[in-house]
Amino acid sequence: MGMTEKQKRFADEYLIDLNGTRAYKVAYPSVKKDQVAATAAGRLLRNVEVKTYIDEQLEKIHNEKTADAQEVMEYLTAVMRGETESSVLSLCGDGCQEILEKPPDEKERLKAAELLGKRYSLFTDKIEHGGDIGGVVIVNDIPKPDTG
Known part of the structure; x- marks a missing residue:
């Protein structure tokens, strides 16, 4: 219809x-x-x-x-490796401005590495346990062999 x-x-x-x-x-x-x-x-x-x-x-x-997971991972990898460029506005004196293409700086590369690391669970947080573990008692009640 x-x-x-x-x-x-x-x-x-x-x-x-x-x-x-x-x-x-x-x-x-x-x-x-x-x-x-x-x-x-x-x-x-x-x-x-x-x-x-x-x-x-x-x-x-x-x-x-919509970017899929592979596209996001490839982009983050390219940023981390410094293979991408971004446009930045640069002042060159006397009111002059120019747009420069520059690779990602160390901070941007570090952030990309951090996001990739989280994705692949490369970082584990140390967990300390200070609580009572329930009064565990170890009893050695295994009979000794008779040597006599």
Whole structure:
């Protein structure tokens, strides 16, 4: 059957900020009251076709826009190794400004190394236990062999 134009408009608007009330009022401008729009939006969000469309679009957005774990780890590694560059504004006197490309400084590289270390659990915190361990008593009641 397919979605109506208004349902698609609602879904596209909803994807902007996930605000069903606002999206419904854009797609159905004759609705002025927030309560009516919120109720109708909730009903539309349960519509199988609308829900499927929104889920598919969210997945596309996620795939295109969101860094995955591998990308984050590769970036942190590049920063730690000093292989990246960032733009910094430099003043060169008499009101002159220029943008320089520079590798990460020691502090930035250290932070990247720390984040990678946490990811790989390279650092363990020493835990001291000063509490009572429950009155453990060791009893040596093993009979000695008879040597006589």
